[in-house]
Amino acid sequence: MLFNHDVVIVGAGGAGLMAALYAKEGGADVAVVSKLHPLRSHTGAAQGGIGAALANEEEDHWMWHAFDTIKGSDYIGDQDAILIMCQDAPRTIIELEHYGVPFSRNKQGLISQRRFGGHTRNYGESAVRRACHAADRTGHAILHTLYDQCTRKGVRFYDEFQVLDLLQTPDGTVNGVVAYEILSGDLHTFHAKHVCFATGGYGRAFQTTSNAHAGTGDGLALTLRAGIPLEDMEFVQFHPTGLYRLGILITEGARGEGGILRNNSGERFMERYAPTVKDLAPRDLISQAIYKEIREGRGINGEPYVYLDMTHVGADILEKKLPEITTFSRTYLGVDPVTQPIPIAPTCHYAMGGIPTDYNGQVEKGQRGDFVQGFYAAGECACVSIHGANRLGTNSLTDLVVFGRRVGMHMAERLRTEGRTKEPLIADPEKRTREMLDGILARQDGENVATVRADLQDSMMKGVSVFRTDETLTEALSDLKTLRARARATTVRDKGKRFNTDLLDAVELQHMVEYAEAIAAGALRRTESRGAHSRDDYPSRDDAAWLKHTLYWSNGEGEYRFADKPVTMKTDEFPQFKPKERKY
Numbered sequence: 001m002l003f004n005h006d007v008v009i010v011g012a013g014g015a016g017l018m019a020a021l022y023a024k025e026g027g028a029d030v031a032v033v034s035k036l037h038p039l040r041s042h043t044g045a046a047q048g049g050i051g052a053a054l055a056n057e058e059e060d061h062w063m064w065h066a067f068d069t070i071k072g073s074d075y076i077g078d079q080d081a082i083l084i085m086c087q088d089a090p091r092t093i094i095e096l097e098h099y100g101v102p103f104s105r106n107k108q109g110l111i112s113q114r115r116f117g118g119h120t121r122n123y124g125e126s127a128v129r130r131a132c133h134a135a136d137r138t139g140h141a142i143l144h145t146l147y148d149q150c151t152r153k154g155v156r157f158y159d160e161f162q163v164l165d166l167l168q169t170p171d172g173t174v175n176g177v178v179a180y181e182i183l184s185g186d187l188h189t190f191h192a193k194h195v196c197f198a199t200g201g202y203g204r205a206f207q208t209t210s211n212a213h214a215g216t217g218d219g220l221a222l223t224l225r226a227g228i229p230l231e232d233m234e235f236v237q238f239h240p241t242g243l244y245r246l247g248i249l250i251t252e253g254a255r256g257e258g259g260i261l262r263n264n265s266g267e268r269f270m271e272r273y274a275p276t277v278k279d280l281a282p283r284d285l286i287s288q289a290i291y292k293e294i295r296e297g298r299g300i301n302g303e304p305y306v307y308l309d310m311t312h313v314g315a316d317i318l319e320k321k322l323p324e325i326t327t328f329s330r331t332y333l334g335v336d337p338v339t340q341p342i343p344i345a346p347t348c349h350y351a352m353g354g355i356p357t358d359y360n361g362q363v364e365k366g367q368r369g370d371f372v373q374g375f376y377a378a379g380e381c382a383c384v385s386i387h388g389a390n391r392l393g394t395n396s397l398t399d400l401v402v403f404g405r406r407v408g409m410h411m412a413e414r415l416r417t418e419g420r421t422k423e424p425l426i427a428d429p430e431k432r433t434r435e436m437l438d439g440i441l442a443r444q445d446g447e448n449v450a451t452v453r454a455d456l457q458d459s460m461m462k463g464v465s466v467f468r469t470d471e472t473l474t475e476a477l478s479d480l481k482t483l484r485a486r487a488r489a490t491t492v493r494d495k496g497k498r499f500n501t502d503l504l505d506a507v508e509l510q511h512m513v514e515y516a517e518a519i520a521a522g523a524l525r526r527t528e529s530r531g532a533h534s535r536d537d538y539p540s541r542d543d544a545a546w547l548k549h550t551l552y553w554s555n556g557e558g559e560y561r562f563a564d565k566p567v568t569m570k571t572d573e574f575p576q577f578k579p580k581e582r583k584y
């Protein structure tokens with residue numbers, strides 16, 4: 001079928017729903033197309049908080065928030081966009097509160113705020129309470145409220161429709177998408193004036209991850225295929241505290257409420273790595289510290305994990321402020337955090353890189369200000385770039401709501417002022433997708449998808465995770481060559497039309513190979529250590545050579561090229577934002 005809307009948003013997490021809500025309020029006819037039911041989006045799993053300098057608990061300023069975000073990014077976040085986000089965050093939180101988000105309260109009845117890694121008062125003096133939260137189910141509360149509001153305002157939802165192609169005119173203007181209806185197996189074309197990708201993260205390329213199964217980077221792969229670059233893909237965040245072996249997240253809020261990391265001898269080892277903020281250092285530093293402890297033989301009983309000790313925090317705080325993670329630990333590990341330390345190890349968590357956009361979410365072709373007409377991106381799949389080389393905890397939810405809102409408003413404003421008609425669709429827009437799916441269904445005697453996916457996740461984990469070297473990265477890239485061929489030869493057993501998740505798994509695997517190559521190739525090219533990108537063979541940050549963003553294009557056949565993009569600095573106005581060595 002052919003569906004017509006002014007605006008088509010792909011993805012129904014926090015970023016997609018925020019964009020939908022504000023585009024709709026701005027008078028646009030808005031559709032949200034999502035491969036999951038909106039309430040199953042990964043935003044619903046966000047636990048610990050959303051950052052904004054509300055100063056409800058103690059003195060705080062959005063400028064301190066901006067400084068922390070820039071320092072956290074290891075100085076390659078774009079400072080103009082960071083200033084916008086931190087200044088806009090308090091107002092956006094109040095708007096969310098007015099929409100009905102049930103935030104936790106402090107004794108004065110204000111939104112409760114707690115400490116989180118890398119968030120400080122007065123430019124690094126000590127930790128500050130900046131994370132607004134709804135117990136440790138913050139994302140769940142935000143997602144449900146936004147879905148309510150979108151439904152109330154008449155946003156049109158197409159649930160369980162998986163987008164498989166981005167449509168463009170011959171001159172590259174984006175004017176729609178092709179989606180596969182999971183229930184029926186039918187293909188549909190969506191014709192639009194503006195398309196916004198809000199397809200979330202891609203942690204599923206790694207064996208140990210906190211990300212949901214749907215985090216397969218579809219939006220990134222479709223963008224690359226359209227000849228549009230990806231930015232800063234080498235920066236992948238490993239969160240320090242995943243449940244050992246499972247990767248399920250234990251929020252940083254646990255350390256914000258007083259939790260302590262300990263090694264085999266019971267030592268609070270973060271005192272050595274970050275003497276001022278200790279266990280509340282940013283994630284890149286803590287994950288690297290945990291791996292150093294493990295490598296040097298101080299993992300628990302010589303095994304590759306350490307402890308998160310909450311036993312001194314007390315049952316009351318654990319049950320009231322951290323109920324979710326307390327239950328996770330009891331259910332999945334049989335460990336009661338009230339009386340026992342929790343075994344944890346780093347887990348792949350967040351993609352700093354993604355589709356390059358300006359601070360209104362307009363996708364850029366390469367140079368700043370050179371936009372792909374009709375195309376926007378928001379949320380974790382986008383690279384604005386706020387998070388640079390390392391995202392601070394609570395800043396993703398802030399990014400979603402601030403930039404999701406801006407994208408929605410920008411699209412609506414353009415529709416009102418430009419009054420243009422839709423660019424005509426190409427002939428038979430579903431052809432490419434139909435042929436791709438028929439090709440997969442016709443394959444015989446190949447490997448099954450799960451085997452190839454497990455090998456991909458294993459290669460990425462071994463070669464491209466917390467510590468990287470020329471050797472590990474070269475090996476991963478060589479594995480990826482073989483994996484691309486293997487992914488293209490997999491056989492799906494289910495040949496039917498209804499809920500053929502086998503078929504979609506095969507498509508997603510091909511996407512995973514494409515962006516995995518972007519991560520590994522970007523990491524090999526960047527011969528320095530910065531934020532989450534840590535090279536054993538280049539252990540220092542090298543501002544002279546590498547204070548810049550990476551752009552990556554690929555032809556989908558293993559040939560790729562790079563370009564650099566300058567970082568936007570505001571250091572003339574704000575000298576405190578000048579790059580310095582990061583100490584905490």
Ligand SMILES: Cc1cc2nc3c(=O)[nH]c(=O)nc-3n(C[C@H](O)[C@H](O)[C@H](O)COP(=O)(O)OP(=O)(O)OC[C@H]3O[C@@H](n4cnc5c(N)ncnc54)[C@H](O)[C@@H]3O)c2cc1C
Nearest residue numbers: 011012013015035036043047048049163200379380394397
């Ligand atoms: C366990 C966990 C806890 C976290 N806790 C926090 C926290 O406390 N604070 C914080 O700031 N951040 C946190 N984060 C990070 C944050 O939650 C995510 O970065 C953020 O929610 C991503 O939102 P999004 O809207 O970009 O995408 P998502 O919420 O991931 O949604 C992606 C959407 O895209 C759709 N989609 C994807 N591909 C397709 C396709 N091909 N066709 C159609 N639809 C598609 C999906 O159906 C889904 O609706 C956490 C992350 C995890 C995993």
